[in-house]
Amino acid sequence: MSERASWRILVGRVARNRAAVAGAAFVLLFLLVAVLAPWLAPYAPGAQALDSGLSGPSRAHWLGQDRLGRDLLSRLVYGARISVAVGLGTVSLSLLIGLLVGAASGFFGGKVDNVLMRLADVLLAFPGILLAIAITSVLGPSLRNVLIALCALGWVGYARLIRGQILKVKEMEFVQSATAVGSPPARLLLVHILPNAISPVIVEATFGIARAIVAEAGLSFLGLGVNPPTPSWGAMISEGRHFLFVAPHLTTVPGLAIMATVMAFNFLGDGLRDAMDVREEIR
Amino acid sequence: MRGYLLARLRHMVPVVLGVVTVVFLLIHLIPGDPVEIMLGESALAAQKEELRRELHLDRPVVIQYGEFLLGLAKGDLGTSFRSREPVLREILRRVPATFLLSAASILVALLVAVPLGVLSALKQHSLLDHLSGFLAMLGLSMPNFWLGPLLILIFSLELGLFPVSGYGTAGHLVLPAVTMGTGMAAILMRMLRSSLLEEIRQDYVRAACARGLSRRAAVVRHALANSLIPVLTVMGLQFGALLSGSIITETIFSWPGIGRLTIQAIEARDYPLVQGCILFIAICTVIVNLLTDLLYSRLDPRIRYE
Secondary structure, eight states: OOHHHHHHHHHHHHHHOHHHHHHHHHHHHHHHHHHTHHHHOSSOTTOOOGGGTTOOOOSSSTTOBOTTOOBHHHHHHHHHHHHHHHHHHHHHHHHHHHHHHHHHHHHHOHHHHHHHHHHHHHHHTSOTTHHHHHHHHHHOSOHHHHHHHHHHHHHHHHHHHHHHHHHHHHTSHHHHHHHHTTOOHHHIIIIIIHHHHOHHHHHHHHHHHHHHHHHHHHHHHTTOSSOTTSOOHHHHHHHHGGGTTTOTHHHHHHHHHHHHHHHHHHHHHHHHHHHHHHHHHHO | OHHHHHHHHHHHHHHHHHHHHHHHHHHHHSSSOHHHHHHOTTSOHHHHHHHHHHTTTTSOHHHHHHHHHHHHHTTOOOBOTTTOSBHHHHHHHHHHHHHHHHHHHHHHHHHHHHHHHHHHHHTTTSHHHHHHHHHHHHHHHSOHHHHHHHHIIIIIIISOOSOSSOSSSHHHHHHHHHHHHHHHHHHHHHHHHHHHHHHHTSHHHHHHHHTTOOHHHHIIIIIHHHHHHHHHHHHHHHHHHHHHHHHHHHHHTTOOSHHHHHHHHHHTTOHHHHHHHHHHHHHHHHHHHHHHHHHHHHHSHHHHTO
């Protein structure tokens, strides 16, 4: 079956999963909002109106205003940019590192594999966002440092996944045949092994974006994420919780945005996983 | 079993050493002079020198690392830069609060996950199954730094049922435990459902039904025990995530545990205390993972001989 045909089948399977379609649609909307933020936001995210601080939703400010009178909708729209930057940035960098480490580990095996996987074990001993908290606490809060902190652990999952896939694919007959006819190692890896090991990595990357968005928001909530006044959904929740009683919308609205985005990526990831599992069974 | 334990312990040694090394290197990642960052630019040169000596930062890195390891071997995690108390003593003082909160969160997670997981599996593809699935997805997607303030808004500020924050009574424990337990409940519920669905299709369940047991009784009496094994494993592996999640939850509810201490130490730039807290949580995670592995091998005899 040609590559294009199998992709068409995959898309067809995802399209039949209503939750995955809804997730994909929301993900697309989220990406569009982030890209088109300067045109969509009714105000500049930092524009203050101190005399109307903590106001609720109105015709001029659909989602209300924060403590400094900044428009919540505009900050929410611009905040999507941070989430997209961190989500895609973390996953791309982690994937690149994970791919290199996982491929080296799975392909060469032996001592290389042993050393790299022990390093992975060490990093996995730091649960959740603990390592990210530790790193940002010493490097200081900034978007760049958040990316470094999240990638420091983010690559491990991909490396282990790719290593496992490579070990599996390496034993398959078509790879053995390629080895027998003298295919060089780099060609073996890039042409024969990796393309056949990539499906679960795509699924994992979808969940990875959701995890990175939550982690960034969590770090920003703790004051270890992006620097204020850059709008970040986590920092908005953190600021809003001090005014829970008088202005609950400051907390609920950005929280809903995070939850909806994460849920969309999770539904899409679940749909992709189901579709790809079936594909593997057919093979 | 003894061989398995020894193998796992052998595997644990380099991991622990690696964790210690990463934590040691943290202070060296600080851009600029850590002493100046801790004391501020206005500090006197003599004060800076004294702190540099106290933290052994005036010596070569290799010597510092050796002293760090030696200190750890003696149970010495250094001295808190702000309180002047031993770091270990500060941490141990906060351990009961964090462990109490973790235990309560696990209880919340089990109370939600077990009935919902069992019912979902028994009534697969029913409305209840779909609803539980959606609730689980909601639980997985809801970050605790949002759920916490939301619970405070509804149950403390609007309904006045529980205190907003603090520590001491059972009432204080409810909202933080629900905040921390929700994500775990979602994971366990999904795990239990899929594990139970697998067990239900096994021959021994069919045999129990053939002996006259109702399907529900066969599932509850026979299949449930087996399907709980992977759930227990996931629960153990999630314990570390729970501890790291406590950093956010304890901050929201001013819960006086290790998580709150970590953030207080970060805010005060008390790096020895930050190192101590991070190390403590990581080592606890490694130990709980080991115990989970051992428990799993105990519960599932097939593992023992691998």
